[in-house]
Amino acid sequence: MPSVPLHPPVKGRGGFVSPANPLPQLLQTPSGLALLELQGTINLPPINLSDTSDEHLNAASLETPIGRLVFPDHSSTNPPENTAWMKRVYLYVGKHQRLTGEVRKLPNPTAVIRRKEYSQGVTVLGEAEELEIVEIVRWKILFSQRPEPVGS
Amino acid sequence: MKSLTIKSAPTTSSVSAPSHAVLCTTGETFQLRQVHSSNSIFLIQPSQPNDTAEEAFRSPGLCTIAAPKVTLELHRVATSSVPHLRKLIPTFHVQEDGDGDFEMMTSWPTGFEKRSKQETFAHVPTCEEECERGWIEIVAFELNGGSMRPSIWALLSTYKAILSAATSQGIQLDSRFPVEDLWQMIEDDGFPRALVEAVLARLAPEEHITRGEWASIDKSKCIPWLGALILETEQGSNRERFASDFLKEWKDNLPEAWRASASLDFIKGSYTLKNSTICFYRDGVNTTSTTSSTSTGISKVTSGSRKWHEKFRNTGK
Numbered sequence: 001m002p003s004v005p006l007h008p009p010v011k012g013r014g015g016f017v018s019p020a021n022p023l024p025q026l027l028q029t030p031s032g033l034a035l036l037e038l039q040g041t042i043n044l045p046p047i048n049l050s051d052t053s054d055e056h057l058n059a060a061s062l063e064t065p066i067g068r069l070v071f072p073d074h075s076s077t078n079p080p081e082n083t084a085w086m087k088r089v090y091l092y093v094g095k096h097q098r099l100t101g102e103v104r105k106l107p108n109p110t111a112v113i114r115r116k117e118y119s120q121g122v123t124v125l126g127e128a129e130e131l132e133i134v135e136i137v138r139w140k141i142l143f144s145q146r147p148e149p150v151g152s
Numbered sequence: 153m154k155s156l157t158i159k160s161a162p163t164t165s166s167v168s169a170p171s172h173a174v175l176c177t178t179g180e181t182f183q184l185r186q187v188h189s190s191n192s193i194f195l196i197q198p199s200q201p202n203d204t205a206e207e208a209f210r211s212p213g214l215c216t217i218a219a220p221k222v223t224l225e226l227h228r229v230a231t232s233s234v235p236h237l238r239k240l241i242p243t244f245h246v247q248e249d250g251d252g253d254f255e256m257m258t259s260w261p262t263g264f265e266k267r268s269k270q271e272t273f274a275h276v277p278t279c280e281e282e283c284e285r286g287w288i289e290i291v292a293f294e295l296n297g298g299s300m301r302p303s304i305w306a307l308l309s310t311y312k313a314i315l316s317a318a319t320s321q322g323i324q325l326d327s328r329f330p331v332e333d334l335w336q337m338i339e340d341d342g343f344p345r346a347l348v349e350a351v352l353a354r355l356a357p358e359e360h361i362t363r364g365e366w367a368s369i370d371k372s373k374c375i376p377w378l379g380a381l382i383l384e385t386e387q388g389s390n391r392e393r394f395a396s397d398f399l400k401e402w403k404d405n406l407p408e409a410w411r412a413s414a415s416l417d418f419i420k421g422s423y424t425l426k427n428s429t430i431c432f433y434r435d436g437v438n439t440t441s442t443t444s445s446t447s448t449g450i451s452k453v454t455s456g457s458r459k460w461h462e463k464f465r466n467t468g469k
Binding site: 002003004005006007008019020021022023031032033034035036037038039040041042063065069108110112131144 | 160274
């Protein structure tokens, strides 16, 4: 290492076609990346690869549905200065658990960085490794309370 | 926009503190600190509705693409590049024989990797501007593709060569003069031109430090710098030296018009006076506050004065 370049975000990033972003406008970023934090861990069932035939073996089919994220007080028609909705966010996990959380401004904006990807045909000399900032995130969804049981 | 850089000192280097990785902009340095969180952090992104999924998940959803265990926090730091540069850059020696001829070091010193200025900077965990400032402060220069820094004797000889060239050419050092005029007189002594230019850069007034065809020397920088340099040549010699003799040597090596300006006040904190002999110390040498053997004299040492080069920088402004 001793010196590794870190490239700032490219203007007009998120050039890839991103699916519709279901998050409230405030949490949306050009690349679609957002941060979610919770106190605790999510236990996932082991993925059984033999269940999946090759043609379905894509990233999407390996996703494990966790639950639903709900912003009960948010409405896209609310004026942006109305921030009351940020106080309550639900994350329904599985069928019987609900986490209550909130949207919080990060004390410092957080950069999401990754190894820089080179377009094909670009030869990288030696072991030169470069990083890039993919996104700068300013908000997070934080769940700091214990899950409550809910009826299905 | 110029990109950011993440740097660290070479792992073999053991400069004072343990080395940290830093993030550098052009003018600022930030230390990177790993922060572990007991919470789970998920980086989420909108995901394509999945046709094979259960009914409830067929609408646009979100998908976790990463769960970082560690985040990095940035803390602005003001680290000097000087100790790192000193560690990385080998010393360039000049020997003076009795006849006033100089013998320059010719071979690359062993144990040092040959690195250009930019390659050297890549190994210094401070921002570009701080690297540049330190580079000038230690009068580093490039020679045959490698970086070098002059020994105190090499510095003093180069400075003296500049002074005598200026005197013989009638150059006013504090006015703007063509470097070429000066160089013609020094060339035959064999000093590397890059070294002469580095000394000129070290002593240049703040407003035009850029190297070019013209140079000038800032009197208020030059006087304390020279005083400290001469004092430094005393280091290691056990010779006792009268402060008045030291002051005379200092003045003798200044342009005639500047003589009267030299004063011990400029190098406060770099020496101790014992009776009327002067004693140099640097980087903690002779400064252990608990020793009482040297404290009989007039001690000008204060506890905060160990970073002598920073002191000079202040007085030089």
